[in-house]
Amino acid sequence: MLFQSTVLACKMNDKSSIWVHVPMTRSSIIEEGQLYALGFRFHHAVNDVAVLNLWLRDSESKVPNFSTHNVGVGAFVVNTQHQILCVRELRKNYMPWKTPTGTSELGESIEDAAIREVFEETGIRTKFHSILGFRQTHGMAHGRSDLYFVCRLDPIEEQDDNGNFVIPTPCAQACEIEIAEWVPFDDYKRMVDGEGSQKGHPMMSHVVHAYEMGRMIEKKVVESVVPGRPPNDVYFPR
């Protein structure tokens, strides 16, 4: 009983917990080593390795969660002609128009994720301006939670020979997007405000209000107080 003696030895040495990393190709050891009966549980598993932990103290485990949230992004892109960039997804949607959205990848910044998703879905290149609001939702896929940030992005517009801004033409992404279009801002506003027979979108209605009032959450980059850490992305209301 390899693990039983390990557990005993660690307890005698006043260790607080034991970690076991098990590759997929050696997974029988979890069953054969009776890790479940010894009290080990999965902490997480990624790619081809599962990681188990056993808390050795009488107190509640102080081993932090693996992770609880995903980060989603939405893009609020308004051009110099007071039009907002919208898409209609191929999978049926409850709205005639929505703003481009997506999920941030591990290690990606909020603004990079928003810029990437807009480019993937519409071909439009943008620059980050600010965050207009965010939402927390629990009970998503696999019981995880979601934080969703709406980013105000400025489209990159070229100027023609006469100095007029040229609005770039959206191009719908194959596979996911049926159509990508600049929609008159007031049409979008009426839709999310739920005017007429439309259902409305309470969150986006607040976002439109924040945008029209010039409210924003700005990004700054500050030095970390933890030695050796790179600078931090921080966000403040303004």
Place this chain on the structure above:
Amino acid sequence: MLFQSTVLACKMNDKSSIWVHVPMTRSSIIEEGQLYALGFRFHHAVNDVAVLNLWLRDSESKVPNFSTHNVGVGAFVVNTQHQILCVRELRKNYMPWKTPTGTSELGESIEDAAIREVFEETGIRTKFHSILGFRQTHGMAHGRSDLYFVCRLDPIEEQDDNGNFVIPTPCAQACEIEIAEWVPFDDYKRMVDGEGSQKGHPMMSHVVHAYEMGRMIEKKVVESVVPGRPPNDVYFPR
């Protein structure tokens, strides 16, 4: 070869992916079923179950991440005598004082997590006011990312017979906190601003500035547009 025929059958039926849920006590099946060789990889594992996925299409996998982030909270609690609630942790810290902090539990709201951590660390009861700023950090434990929200909380102060507010006395949590104290706000500000020989805390210096300017990110609760979902917590700059 149970799994090989399953994979074939799913491909023939144009399925996009296969999920396999394996309890710890049956983990040998991962090794014996040669799931690694068939291309399965761990999607996640929680408690006593590991979940594996195989993407069956030629395209890049569209199975979303399990989760990428944890959510941390900090509490900015200022009383009616212009003092801020601070703690000194038992584990050595780089600052003489810090504001109470912690990690939100799965399914917990940002403000509930902040209120809970303040009560656990200092015994002080508070009400949520607003969010003063947040930070994103990558490359934390197990390669996950962290979103850390600084919440402005108001301490609950009783009034005495003469109508004067009675400031509640902090009580340091055993095990983790050496001392919990109301610190003059200006002393805290000088510390985070890095005045004199102090190193300062660039993020908290910005938070102090946002607080002094009366800036905030407000919480609202709005109806979800997804049928059957409970209302959403949303946050907007004001």
